[in-house]
Amino acid sequence: MTLDLPTPSAPLRIGTRGSPLALAQAHETRNRLMTAFDLPREAFEVQVIQTTGDRVQDRELKELGGKGLFTREIELAMIQEGIDIAVHSMKDMPVLQPGGLVLDCYLPREDVRDAFVSFHDGGIDGIPAGARVGTSSLRRGAQMRLRRPDVEIVGFRGNVQTRLRKLTEGVAHCTFLAQAGLNRLGRKDVPARVLEPEEMLPAIAQGAIGVERRADDMRAATMLEAIHDAPTAELLAAERAFLATLDGSCETPIAGLAQVSDGTLRLRGQILRPDGSEALEDDASAPVEDGAALGEEMALRLLERAGNGFFDWR
Numbered sequence: 001m002t003l004d005l006p007t008p009s010a011p012l013r014i015g016t017r018g019s020p021l022a023l024a025q026a027h028e029t030r031n032r033l034m035t036a037f038d039l040p041r042e043a044f045e046v047q048v049i050q051t052t053g054d055r056v057q058d059r060e061l062k063e064l065g066g067k068g069l070f071t072r073e074i075e076l077a078m079i080q081e082g083i084d085i086a087v088h089s090m091k092d093m094p095v096l097q098p099g100g101l102v103l104d105c106y107l108p109r110e111d112v113r114d115a116f117v118s119f120h121d122g123g124i125d126g127i128p129a130g131a132r133v134g135t136s137s138l139r140r141g142a143q144m145r146l147r148r149p150d151v152e153i154v155g156f157r158g159n160v161q162t163r164l165r166k167l168t169e170g171v172a173h174c175t176f177l178a179q180a181g182l183n184r185l186g187r188k189d190v191p192a193r194v195l196e197p198e199e200m201l202p203a204i205a206q207g208a209i210g211v212e213r214r215a216d217d218m219r220a221a222t223m224l225e226a227i228h229d230a231p232t233a234e235l236l237a238a239e240r241a242f243l244a245t246l247d248g249s250c251e252t253p254i255a256g257l258a259q260v261s262d263g264t265l266r267l268r269g270q271i272l273r274p275d276g277s278e279a280l281e282d283d284a285s286a287p288v289e290d291g292a293a294l295g296e297e298m299a300l301r302l303l304e305r306a307g308n309g310f311f312d313w314r
């Protein structure tokens with residue numbers, strides 16, 4: 001069965017960042033819409049928008065001012081009606097959206113796990129003492145130092161190709177990538193070992209794609225409703241409530257993962273000191289519909305245990 005749209009009209013303009021992964025996600029969104037409404041490719045226009053995070057490659061993200069670095073320009077284009085919808089990695093999305101925009105459409109979640117990437121054998125325990133770990137993620141850096149206090153964390157940015165080149169050049173002995181990104185790019189050639197959540201709890205919303213629109217755009221609302229995945233929304237409600245209550249910025253190492261089985265939602269959460277000297281963890285379950293409350297309560301418990309200064313660098 002295919003669906004009908006409010007009125008036949010101009011192509012739906014899909015805004016995205018220009019990285020290979022972002023483009024793959026935009027194309028996945030377009031393909032799902034084409035199928036749902038039996039539309040030809042010409043009914044869509046994919047527009048690449050460069051963001052501050054893409055433009056500035058020579059500095060660490062936290063120096064650039066944290067949140068929204070990969071989304072600000074795209075959201076502005078949507079408000080100014082230069083594009084109609086925007087496709088985002090939910091992992092990179094702030095908890096709140098600018099007025100006039102809504103983000104309530106999620107595609108079915110991909111693999112949530114991180115992958116350990118190295119040309120050395122033996123996984124995380126196989127890299128030499130004092131090894132350089134390439135990551136610009138505070139979470140991954142702190143998690144790695146918790147397990148291997150001997151390693152040195154070095155900043156590491158760029159797309160998959162760039163990161164692999166840096167590994168062969170010896171800039172670092174290893175790095176981490178989201179398995180979801182590798183899957184979406186079809187990269188089976190990367191020397192990656194997937195890490196179970198027990199080994200490395202992923203970032204909030206890892207592996208999830210969100211599609212944003214203007215609040216008053218009824219054509220976009222109808223279209224996005226048809227491709228929305230409700231089970232993914234349940235998981236993200238819990239994880240993002242956890243994040244919102246912790247007030248996670250890019251400078252706070254936070255991990256969290258929700259999973260549902262038999263109508264029960266299990267949430268695991270972790271906060272770490274930025275230097276990886278300590279981690280606090282929680283693990284709790286609730287009925288699926290209470291996910292947001294579960295996330296909020298878990299965040300409050302962890303903050304209580306952490307006390308003041310937990311997220312400060314020592």
Ligand SMILES: NCc1[nH]cc(CCC(=O)O)c1CC(=O)O
Binds near residue numbers: 091
């Ligand atoms: N912070 C960059 C980013 N945002 C989303 C993904 C991967 C895809 C996803 O988690 O959905 C990545 C790269 C990475 O962590 O390897």
